[in-house]
Amino acid sequence: xxxxxxxxxxxxxxxxxxxxxxxxxxxxxxxxxxxxxxxxxxxxxxxxxxxxxxxxxxxxxxxxxxxxxxxxxxxxxxxxxxxxxxxxxxxxxxxxxxxxxxxxxxxxxxxxxxxxxxxxxxxxxxxxxxxxxxxxxxxxxxxxxxxxxxxxxxxxxxxxxxxxxxxxxxxxxxxxxxxxxxxxxxxxxxxxxxxxxxxxxxxxxxxxxxxxxxxxxxxxxxxxxxxxxxxxxxxx
Ligand SMILES: *Cc1c(COP(=O)(O)O)cnc(C)c1O
Numbered sequence: 001x002x003x004x005x006x007x008x009x010x011x012x013x014x015x016x017x018x019x020x021x022x023x024x025x026x027x028x029x030x031x032x033x034x035x036x037x038x039x040x041x042x043x044x045x046x047x048x049x050x051x052x053x054x055x056x057x058x059x060x061x062x063x064x065x066x067x068x069x070x071x072x073x074x075x076x077x078x079x080x081x082x083x084x085x086x087x088x089x090x091x092x093x094x095x096x097x098x099x100x101x102x103x104x105x106x107x108x109x110x111x112x113x114x115x116x117x118x119x120x121x122x123x124x125x126x127x128x129x130x131x132x133x134x135x136x137x138x139x140x141x142x143x144x145x146x147x148x149x150x151x152x153x154x155x156x157x158x159x160x161x162x163x164x165x166x167x168x169x170x171x172x173x174x175x176x177x178x179x180x181x182x183x184x185x186x187x188x189x190x191x192x193x194x195x196x197x198x199x200x201x202x203x204x205x206x207x208x209x210x211x212x213x214x215x216x217x218x219x220x221x222x223x224x225x226x227x228x229x230x231x232x233x234x235x236x
Contacts, residue, residue, distance in 0.1 A: 007048045010230040011036070014213070018224070021217035032217060035082050037209075037227030039064065040234045043071045049230065050077055058103070058225050060085030062094050069098045084165075084225060086139050089113040101125040103165045103206055103225070106141045111152050118158025126153060127165040127206050127223075130187060132180040135169055143187055150191055150202060161197075163204025163222065164188050174212035181207050181219035 001009065014034065022029050037058040038046050046057055046068065057079055059065040068074060069081055083095050084103035092113040095102065105111065106129040118124055128149055131140030141149055146164070153161040164187060168180035184207055192202050206223035208216025213224040227234065 003045070004048045007045060007231060008052050010232070011049055011052050011054060014226050014229050017214055017229075018217065021214035024214075025218045027217065031222055033223045035084075035223060035225045036230050037084070037225050038068070038231065039085075039227065041227075041231045043068055043073050045231055046079075047073050050074070050079060054230075056080045056082060058082040058084045058227070062091040065098060066094060082225075093117045096124055099124065101127070101162070103127045103223075104129045104139065105153070106131075106139055106149075108149070108152070111149065111156070114153070114159055115156045118156060120157035123158050123160050125160050125162045127163050127204065128153065128161070129165045129167075130184060132166045132183045132187075133169040138167065138169075140166065143183075146187060147191055147194060150195060154195065154197075154201065161202050162200065163202055163206060164191075165206035165223075167209075168207075168212070170211075172211070174215045177208075177212040178215050178219060181205075181212075181216050181221070185220045 018032050019029055033056055035056045035058040036049050036054050039060045065083060080100040081098055082101045082103050083099040087104045087110050089109040092110060096117055105126050129140040130143055130146055131138050153159055164184050166184045168177045184205055188205055204222040205220050208221045208224040210226050210228040213226055216224055
């Protein structure tokens, strides 16, 4: 297989997996957004996936995102860029003009910067990242802080709070992720009720990666972030 064939086949496999998981859980495929996580992958790889119909791409590093998004091969394309990496507040200003969605908002300093830098005329979609596993070294807000941070985000005119995001502790067995996905769904339901959120405010759940995206869909994911199953292993 050529590199292009392998990306197209990976993408098709993931699309099939999404159809399967939706069928198992009585959900519609239209409810799921697939983000192709393209960190460390080339502009050409992204173009291959785009030409196969993929519109959403996820990047973890501000500099890499900016270089790729402004490349001649990709700059004019209607790609939706998702920033999903560890977010330093000083990078927020650079990311906002490029990213349609920031998946990894998790602290006050980043929210301060969003309040300063976003434009109500061109709002940015945001997910609050929650550390459902309680791992000390992981990014993400503690579940106990989620309500306060969501209240802040909802008040910023240039921000649309779309939902919650999580990265569970990595374990080989995809079933091991299920309790964390359930926890995120319950937290979302509770926060929506407490904040009186309606429509698509705080309605989304961004959860599930290569190993566990089917389980995530069974538990209500609206966004899955898949890299390896589409592009193959990463060599940073
Ligand atoms: C790298 C990454 C992914 C994709 O991981 P795969 O296991 O390769 O699918 C998804 N989400 C985040 C936040 C990541 O950093």
